[in-house]
Amino acid sequence: MRILDDIKLDYQDVLLRPKRSTLMSRKDVLLERSFTFYHSPKTWTGLPIMTANMATCGTFEMARILSEYKMITTFHKYYTVKDYEKFFKTFKNPDYICYTLGIREQDMKQLKQMKAKKLLEKFSFICLDVPNGYLQRFLEVIKEVRKMCPQHIIIAGNVVTNEITEEIILAGADIVKIGIGPGSACTTRRMTGVGYPQLSAVIECADAAHGIANEQGVGRIIADGGQQHPSDIAKAFCGGADFNLFGSMWSGFEQSGGETVIKDGKKYKEYFGSSSNKAMEEFYGKKDAHRASEGRYTLIPHKGDIHVFIQDLLGSLRSTATYIGARQLKEFPKRATFIKVNRQLTSYLEKYDKGE
Numbered sequence: 001m002r003i004l005d006d007i008k009l010d011y012q013d014v015l016l017r018p019k020r021s022t023l024m025s026r027k028d029v030l031l032e033r034s035f036t037f038y039h040s041p042k043t044w045t046g047l048p049i050m051t052a053n054m055a056t057c058g059t060f061e062m063a064r065i066l067s068e069y070k071m072i073t074t075f076h077k078y079y080t081v082k083d084y085e086k087f088f089k090t091f092k093n094p095d096y097i098c099y100t101l102g103i104r105e106q107d108m109k110q111l112k113q114m115k116a117k118k119l120l121e122k123f124s125f126i127c128l129d130v131p132n133g134y135l136q137r138f139l140e141v142i143k144e145v146r147k148m149c150p151q152h153i154i155i156a157g158n159v160v161t162n163e164i165t166e167e168i169i170l171a172g173a174d175i176v177k178i179g180i181g182p183g184s185a186c187t188t189r190r191m192t193g194v195g196y197p198q199l200s201a202v203i204e205c206a207d208a209a210h211g212i213a214n215e216q217g218v219g220r221i222i223a224d225g226g227q228q229h230p231s232d233i234a235k236a237f238c239g240g241a242d243f244n245l246f247g248s249m250w251s252g253f254e255q256s257g258g259e260t261v262i263k264d265g266k267k268y269k270e271y272f273g274s275s276s277n278k279a280m281e282e283f284y285g286k287k288d289a290h291r292a293s294e295g296r297y298t299l300i301p302h303k304g305d306i307h308v309f310i311q312d313l314l315g316s317l318r319s320t321a322t323y324i325g326a327r328q329l330k331e332f333p334k335r336a337t338f339i340k341v342n343r344q345l346t347s348y349l350e351k352y353d354k355g356e
């Protein structure tokens with residue numbers, strides 16, 4: 001047994017120190033980024049903000065909206081080849097969509113079918129998504145998928161530590177997805193005791209990934225889950241995240257997935273974890289006997305139109321940029337100084353948000 005003594009940080013444990021800025025207006029902040037990669041020969045340009053591959057936000061409807069903003073929709077795993085055939089009759093932009101699969105036999109079977117039907121080439125990104133990216137089998141699947149798809153930008157996760165981040169990139173992934181347990185619909189920490197404070201995970205894994213470089217590009221990471229406010233997205237970028245991916249903040253809108261529910265005269269939308277009982281029963285028919293549910297089902301008060309949220313989100317990032325003196329998103333980690341704060345301050349802010 002060993003104890004790691006240094007305290008690791010979540011988003012709520014820090015604030016950003018303001019810095020001198022020469023920016024004249026928030027309009028002048030460039031939020032778009034261009035990335036090259038360690039394996040894929042593609043160069044990607046856009047706003048590095050993504051949906052989770054969850055049934056409530058990783059949907060075709062979201063892709064139609066978010067691609068207009070150059071943001072990425074990571075599709076949930078429950079779409080079939082037929083669903084994709086239909087979708088691609090009217091959707092033509094590969095840059096802002098990501099195909100997701102797990103490492104089960106049927107996932108590989110569908111990937112092969114997608115490739116054979118030339119549907120895979122309609123995506124820039126492929127995401128290999130498992131709750132526990134520390135399995136040896138995961139690395140083998142990454143190698144296999146890289147061989148099958150040499151051109152694609154391959155995302156793989158989830159993990160939270162530096163050595164495995166490096167291993168996953170060397171095995172064939174371009175981007176490693178970081179986060180075990182921070183998700184709002186996730187009960188892994190409660191059920192298993194496993195996890196890693198998310199901001200520290202992002203900082204340490206970004207450092208590891210960016211240290212893997214060749215003449216074409218560097219390893220990259222995605223901060224996945226635990227962002228409750230736009231400020232958390234800014235903090236993740238400041239911590240070195242190349243991309244931010246989240247679920248609950250994309251959910252609850254008119255345009256999000258999930259059923260609308262009316263309770264006590266108020267309008268809600270469903271939000272549930274991918275390994276909640278609800279997801280397992282709805283998409284796989286039943287929960288395996290050997291699995292415990294590590295996700296929860298929640299109702300999110302209806303948030304209205306998603307475009308208003310997107311404007312607010314981008315406005316907040318521009319505002320963070322002006323406070324820390326960054327002319328572009330790329331400069332966030334260079335300009336950032338985090339201040340550790342007393343948790344009492346942030347729990348006060350949370351109470352304030354709830355109107356308590």
Ligand code: 5GP
Nearest residue numbers: 052183184186225226247248273274275295
């Ligand atoms: P959120 O934005 O809600 O804080 O987090 C979204 C992330 O939570 C997802 O991208 C995924 O990594 C994680 N997640 C989604 N569903 C589940 C689940 O059922 N169990 C666990 N452990 N994590 C989940």
